[in-house]
Amino acid sequence: xxxxxxxxSMLSLVFGFAEKARKHAELAKSYLDMESExxxxxxxxxxxxxxxxxxxVMAIEAMEPPTLRTLARICQNEINLAIGRPxxxxxIPFYQKFFAHF
Numbered sequence: 001x002x003x004x005x006x007x008x009s010m011l012s013l014v015f016g017f018a019e020k021a022r023k024h025a026e027l028a029k030s031y032l033d034m035e036s037e038x039x040x041x042x043x044x045x046x047x048x049x050x051x052x053x054x055x056x057v058m059a060i061e062a063m064e065p066p067t068l069r070t071l072a073r074i075c076q077n078e079i080n081l082a083i084g085r086p087x088x089x090x091x092i093p094f095y096q097k098f099f100a101h102f
Contacts, residue, residue, distance in 0.1 A: 020065075023063075023065070026063075027060060027063060027064060030060045030063075031060060034053065034056050034057070034060070037053075038053060068100060068101065068102075070092060070096045070097070070099070070100040071100040071101060073090055073092060074092060074097065074100055076090075077089045077090060077092070
């Protein structure tokens, strides 16, 4: 039991689960804050307002962790299969699939 607890603690230190959860909560709050401002703005006919919101989206996205490209390709392959485009599915080696989440 002690080894299990020590192993879980070690994984938590190495991968920083608490830090990632906090970062996710901050990003989600930023998006929700911006969404409430968009709804509060009413009709968005002015391009200056739209540019301001697009700028804020890009600023929030800049704080996001980098994209896991192989994982994104796996998801895109699943989408292509689901919508009937098997010719657009990319072959991904097994070792890349295995480490896609890292």
